[in-house]
Amino acid sequence: METNEHEHVIEVTDLRRVYGGGFEAVRGITFHVKHAEVFALLGTNGAGKTSTVELLEGLAAPAGGRVRVLGHDPYTERAAVRPRTGVMLQEGGFPSELTVGETVRMWAGCTSGARPVEEALELVGLGRRSGVRVKQLSGGERRRLDLALALLGKPEVLFLDEPTTGLDAEGRRDTWELVRRLRDTGTTVLLTTHYLEEAEGLADRLAILHEGRIAAAGTPAEVTASQPARISFELPDSYFLGDLPSLGELGVVGHETDGRVVRLRTHEVQRTATELLVWAREAGVELRGLDVRSASLEEAFLRIAGRASAVAAEKEEVAA
Numbered sequence: 132m133e134t135n136e137h138e139h140v141i142e143v144t145d146l147r148r149v150y151g152g153g154f155e156a157v158r159g160i161t162f163h164v165k166h167a168e169v170f171a172l173l174g175t176n177g178a179g180k181t182s183t184v185e186l187l188e189g190l191a192a193p194a195g196g197r198v199r200v201l202g203h204d205p206y207t208e209r210a211a212v213r214p215r216t217g218v219m220l221q222e223g224g225f226p227s228e229l230t231v232g233e234t235v236r237m238w239a240g241c242t243s244g245a246r247p248v249e250e251a252l253e254l255v256g257l258g259r260r261s262g263v264r265v266k267q268l269s270g271g272e273r274r275r276l277d278l279a280l281a282l283l284g285k286p287e288v289l290f291l292d293e294p295t296t297g298l299d300a301e302g303r304r305d306t307w308e309l310v311r312r313l314r315d316t317g318t319t320v321l322l323t324t325h326y327l328e329e330a331e332g333l334a335d336r337l338a339i340l341h342e343g344r345i346a347a348a349g350t351p352a353e354v355t356a357s358q359p360a361r362i363s364f365e366l367p368d369s370y371f372l373g374d375l376p377s378l379g380e381l382g383v384v385g386h387e388t389d390g391r392v393v394r395l396r397t398h399e400v401q402r403t404a405t406e407l408l409v410w411a412r413e414a415g416v417e418l419r420g421l422d423v424r425s426a427s428l429e430e431a432f433l434r435i436a437g438r439a440s441a442v443a444a445e446k447e448e449v450a451a
């Protein structure tokens with residue numbers, strides 16, 4: 132079955148993965164990835180990202196649920212899926228005595244319709260490192276070589292497991308730029324990452340995994356919009372928190388103080404900020420250091436991961 136632009140290139144339904152000792156690393160997750168979309172799987176350490184990506188790559192059979200990549204089961208129909216996908220594992224293993232060029236040439240020999248070696252190396256910025264032995268590459272350069280190998284077969288679907296770990300800021304930006312170009316020319320990309328700014332800047336949609344479950348999903352804007360905005364300022368001299376209008380009336384859902392600095396959280400940022408400023412004008416005081424900002428994906432991530440832990444602990448308590 133060929134895909135067209137209206138289909139989901141990756142479909143995951145109630146997916147489960149259980150390891151040998153009976154540990155359930157993926158506990159029933161559902162999501163889809165559309166054609167030419169960048170989808171990020173985020174999560175704390177051990178959340179189940181790699182376990183999930185390996186199922187999508189057909190490296191293991193699920194314990195339950197269903198995966199389809201380009202309309203096929205990647206495990207039982209590997210021959211149909213593998214030539215159309217590119218895979219960058221967390222740890223690429225290749226002989227370290229070979230040069231970069233030899234490594235790519237060797238890989239190209241096993242890949243149907245491979246790009247020219249030089250083109251693959253240019254894409255990832257290793258054009259001038261062709262003659263260097265793999266063992267002499269820096270960690271970041273090895274990640275780029277991994278990426279070159281994943282791109283060799285001009286894949287329709289690209290799986291990238293932590294593609295920018297170990298890269299410096301410039302290398303990371305280059306990789307983002309490349310991923311965007313690939314997406315714009317029709318490649319579907321699923322990546323895992325620890326870098327929240329990577330997901331925020333690169334992903335069209337994302338899912339936050341926590342302890343094997345999806346704790347939140349949507350566009351980066353949707354996931355952050357579910358979190359309260361933050362307003363912070365310094366209490367004017369000789370004023371106390373109790374001198375402000377009632378926080379409930381201001382639409383504040385949470386607050387902290389740090390010395391004289393007050394931080395308020397609100398889902399109604401315009402109303403809260405306006406009423407606070409009206410109060411300050413009427414009181415004739417200045418709110419020094421006033422700062423109003425929407426939640427970042429990082430804040431959303433930390434709160435969602437923390438909340439998911441609390442909910443899980445509560446469920447365990449109820450079950451006990």
Ligand SMILES: Nc1ncnc2c1ncn2[C@@H]1O[C@H](COP(=O)(O)OP(=O)(O)OP(=O)(O)O)[C@@H](O)[C@H]1O
Nearest residue numbers: 150151154156174175176177178179180181182183
């Ligand atoms: N082969 C295995 N046997 C048993 N448990 C495993 C195995 N591989 C992974 N796990 C466990 O499954 C859980 C999920 O691991 P996984 O590597 O998928 O997480 P991750 O989200 O990719 O983490 P990280 O961000 O640290 O790479 C972890 O608790 C891990 O210890």
